[in-house]
C-alpha cells in the first residue's frame with residue numbers, strides 16, 4: 001500500500017505558507033438564480049462601466065487577437081506619460097496592479113529582507129511577502145475610535161517598525177477595506193524617516209475617487225524620493241476590472257529590475273487598447289467620480305439614519321461597522337440577492353464592505369437590511 005498522493009507536501013516553503021484565494025460566492029450561479037435583481041456590492045466594481053471609447057477600442061482589437069500584443073505596451077505608456085508627466089521608463093504595466101504588487105516582493109524581498117504593512121491593509125500585501133518567502137510585519141492599525149482614520153494606517157508606528165533590513169513597505173491610500181486615507185503631508189513626513197534602501201509602495205487603486213482636503217497623490221514625491229513606488233489600476237474608476245490591467249510608477253531602475261521578472265506578454269492587447277482609450281475620456285472619468293461622490297454620501301446618510309456606523313471613505317465603497325458579528329447580517333442579505341463582502345478574513349468580523357453600486361442595487365440593499 002502506498003500513501004495517497006498529495007502534492008501539498010511537495011510545495012516549496014513559500015507556497016506551503018499560502019492558502020488559495022477565496023473567490024467568495026459563485027457569482028455566475030447567483031446571476032442565474034437572482035437575475036436582474038442581484039445586487040453585486042462585493043467587489044468595488046464601477047456601476048457605470050468603462051468609457052464607451054474603451055469598449056469600442058477593445059472591440060476593434062478583437063480582430064488582431066491571433067497576434068501577440070506589444071510586449072512593452074509602448075503606446076499606452078506614451079499616453080500615461082502625457083497624462084501624468086512621468087517618463088515612460090518609469091512606467092511598468094501589469095496584469096492588474098495585483099500582479100505588480102506580487103512582482104515587487106518577488107524582485108526585492110526575501111527571507112532576510114522583510115516586508116512591512118498595516119493591519120487591515122490590502123490583503124495582497126502579506127500574500128506577496130509570503131510568495132517571496134519574506135517575513136511580513138503587520139503594524140497595528142489606528143484605533144477604531146480614531147477621529148479621522150479609524151482602523152487606518154498608523155504611519156508613525158509603521159516608520160518605527162522599519163529596520164535596516166526592511167526592503168519593502170506596502171501602504172494603500174486610500175486603503176481597502178477600510179476606505180481610510182492619509183494626507184500628502186503625512187506621507188511626505190513618513191518618507192523623510194524611511195531609509196533610502198527601503199522601498200515604499202503606495203497603492204493608489206482608488207486615486208481617481210479622492211477629493212478630501214490635503215489628499216491628492218504620491219506622484220509629486222517621486223522626484224524627491226527615488227525609493228517611492230506608486231501603483232494604480234484600470235479596474236476601479238476606469239471600469240475595466242475584467243481586462244486585468246494596472247500600472248506602476250517608479251524610479252527607472254526599479255522599473256528595470258521589475259522588467260527582469262515581468263512576463264513578456266503580461267498585458268493583453270485588448271486591455272492595452274481599452275486602457276489607452278479610457279485614459280483619454282476625461283468626461284467619463286469626471287462623471288464616474290461625481291456619481292460616486294454623490295451616491296457614497298447618500299448611502300452613508302441612509303445607513304447612518306438607520307443607526308449603523310459608517311467609516312469615512314475616499315473610495316467607491318463603505319466599511320459598515322455593525323459593532324457585532326456580521327455573519328448573520330451578510331447571510332440574510334445574501335438570501336435576498338444582495339452581495340456584500342464580510343471582512344472576517346481581514347480580522348474585522350464585525351464589519352461588511354459595501355460597494356457604491358448603482359442606485360437600484362443600493363436601494364435593494366437598503367430595503368433588505370435585516
Ligand SMILES: *Cc1c(COP(=O)(O)O)cnc(C)c1O
Pocket residue numbers: 044095096097098099122172175176203205232233234235236241244245246
Ligand atoms: C482593487 C484593488 C487593487 C486592484 O487590483 P487589480 O489587480 O488592479 O484589479 C489594488 N489595490 C487595492 C487596494 C484594491 O482595492
